[in-house]
Amino acid sequence: MSIKAETSEILTRLGVDAKSFSGGGLAVRTPVTGETIAEVPAISATAAGAAIDKAHEAFKAWRDVPAPRRGELVRLLGEELRAAKDDLGRLVSIEVGKIRSEGLGEVQEMIDICDFAVGLSRQLYGLTIATERPGHRMMETWHPLGVVGVISAFNFPVAVWSWNAALAFVCGDSVVWKPSEKTPLTALACQAIFARAVKRFGSDAPEGLLAVLIGDRDVGEALVDHPKVPLVSATGSTRMGREVGPRLAKRFARAVLELGGNNAGIVCPSADLDMALRAIAFGAMGTAGQRCTTLRRLFVHESVYDALLPRLRKAYESVSVGSPLTSEALVGPLIDKAAFDNMQKALDAARSLGGKVTGGARFDSGSAEAYYAHPALVEMPKQDGVVLEETFAPILYVMKYTDFDAVLEEHNAVGAGLSSSIFTTDMREAETFLSARGSDCGIANVNIGTSGAEIGGAFGGEKETGGGRESGSDAWKAYMRRATNTVNYSKALPLAQGVSFDIE
Known part of the structure; x- marks a missing residue:
């Protein structure tokens, strides 16, 4: 069987519509032989903006779903990834050229981050803070942030998305993913696997919770510049990071930058x-x-x-x-x-x-x-x-x-x-x-090499950017916003010394 025919069979088994990988304007080639194995339709920057708007509406519904319930969706995603591991791992090998063990290992990382995130959905803890005011209680609470943009590189075409998405989903965020132009097929496969998990999960998951934007540089720029995307997690070269970082800073958006490493x-x-x-x-x-x-x-x-x-x-x-x-x-x-x-x-x-x-x-x-x-x-x-x-x-x-x-x-x-x-x-x-x-x-x-990051220990902290961490530890805080709340349970409202007024 040719690689192109095998690719088509795998994508079909994973639930990807044939129209999504045939007849499009973006040619997909396998580095294994150099041959073209698919033609994928690309999205325009305008259509990307519409998808982001839809994801924002999905976020407004998803944030009201209790966090443990959100964790159930990620648990189901982990189950679907387990069932699809061989096919998705093989597709990684075809599209990126990784050896079999590393293609399967990348999918295993996806499964592992789902397991981590399910437990996290019951551990989005805030602190109770000592206050100087009598009869008061002060605490911090964590709330969903909004639409999370994910830009991934070719070398980890599926794991990087999952590191971000699993945490974002349990934190109450929607996700818009711009994969590398070199690896759109694995992204389409992940989208189909996630859709199966959503179908099992039920109507609590709003439409538009995950969007995949396949396109060129202008699509990535639309994601980075969109005012309804408060966080962009971008993985790639330091050159790319130097372009993304200032654009996000210009509108005071957050960045998680995992860039190259010498x-x-x-x-x-x-x-x-x-x-x-x-x-x-x-x-x-x-x-x-x-x-x-x-x-x-x-x-x-x-x-x-x-x-x-x-x-x-x-x-x-x-x-x-x-x-x-x-x-x-x-x-x-x-x-x-x-x-x-x-x-x-x-x-x-x-x-x-x-x-x-x-x-x-x-x-x-x-x-x-x-x-x-x-x-x-x-x-x-x-x-x-x-x-x-x-x-x-x-x-x-x-x-x-x-x-x-x-x-x-x-x-x-x-x-x-x-x-x-x-x-x-x-x-x-x-x-x-x-x-x-x-x-x-x-x-x-x-006494261990540089490669082989493990779920649970937050990955990243690239020294040139200080650009954030993902996939474990307290990385979830980047996907949420923190509020400090003070409750007065006394009968009086203390005022600053020397300040008084008549309320009768």
């Missing part, structure tokens, strides 16, 4: 090298380096450099590359030609700075329009130039270090950083790395 790891003299090797290889090569948590820079102490690097080179030279649909390869394709070209430009720049490159060449998959690459290990004389930039491809820059305090400065010397890790059995090094003068990233790990 993430680093440190291998200390006392590190367990077997453990470090596995974590480094997975973190740097997984998903063909197309994660925001991909390990991109590695600092290795000079005392263990010569022991670790030959083993790391061997891992890079032996890793399997190939189609995630027809092989057991560990590294799949880059998303498109532009990604491959950017990878080659970065490697050329590294060579010009004295970098020694292992790997990095194009892998012949048999499909001229598909862009596979051997992961690249680049030994650099120092951190400079292209090393300070994030390239969304499987490139790992490796550098020696001698002084721990100095390497912390080097670790933190990049503009974008989402995740970080250190490999050490020295308690002082580990605790310093986690301290205020250690890693400046939102995720800091000890």
